[in-house]
Amino acid sequence: GEDVEQSLFLSVREGDSSVINCTYTDSSSTYLYWYKQEPGAGLQLLTYIFSNMDMKQDQRLTVLLNKKDKHLSLRIADTQTGDSAIYFCAERSPGSARQLTFGSGTQLTVLP
Amino acid sequence: EADIYQTPRYLVIGTGKKITLECSQTMGHDKMYWYQQDPGMELHLIHYSYGVNSTEKGDLSSESTVSRIRTEHFPLTLESARPSHTSQYLCASSDPGSYNEQFFGPGTRLTVL
Numbered sequence: 001g002e003d004v005e006q007s008l009f010l011s012v013r014e015g016d017s018s019v020i021n022c023t024y025t026d027s028s029s030t031y032l033y034w035y036k037q038e039p040g041a042g043l044q045l046l047t048y049i050f051s052n053m054d055m056k057q058d059q060r061l062t063v064l065l066n067k068k069d070k071h072l073s074l075r076i077a078d079t080q081t082g083d084s085a086i087y088f089c090a091e092r093s094p095g096s097a098r099q100l101t102f103g104s105g106t107q108l109t110v111l112p
Numbered sequence: 113e114a115d116i117y118q119t120p121r122y123l124v125i126g127t128g129k130k131i132t133l134e135c136s137q138t139m140g141h142d143k144m145y146w147y148q149q150d151p152g153m154e155l156h157l158i159h160y161s162y163g164v165n166s167t168e169k170g171d172l173s174s175e176s177t178v179s180r181i182r183t184e185h186f187p188l189t190l191e192s193a194r195p196s197h198t199s200q201y202l203c204a205s206s207d208p209g210s211y212n213e214q215f216f217g218p219g220t221r222l223t224v225l
Binding site: 008031033035040041042043044045048086088092099100102104105107 | 152155215219
């Protein structure tokens, strides 16, 4: 079955880069996503990557996809205190009725 | 900005009460979802719908029920709330024609005493 795993916590200093990692099991995944959840709010899509891509960059965000190892990462450059939030990795599997499988989320804390 | 709304944002009620959590979207999306989010952050899909009069149970068994009489509206009902139902409930919708981005509402935090 599908499974998406993330580490639960990450702390970084303001101005440093953050790297949040995710592994997934379904090799037929077509899209992989990163969502951000701020306190008391719903999830907001940050970025996504199609499965035939290795990398996608969007301003301070860089997504790396290693299909062989089924590993996805999100790098945030020049991390700011406003980046403190929970980050969810998700995959889309074509055959799944649920369509998206979410990881457990990584709590990013940015220290001043 | 996503046009998906949930009410109430916060609800504190006593055991045994019947409650309905409202979710509405103005984007014309056919697919809608309800997630329950643990205090430890993990999201669990409890219901989904592919369109009017279509509802399915998700991965996590839930005593709640849903209905989809109109495209824009996907309410969730608990007939008799219990403390074990205390959680954050998130509603989402998606457009199958896109890269399947799910748009989320702000959530309802339910506390059952």
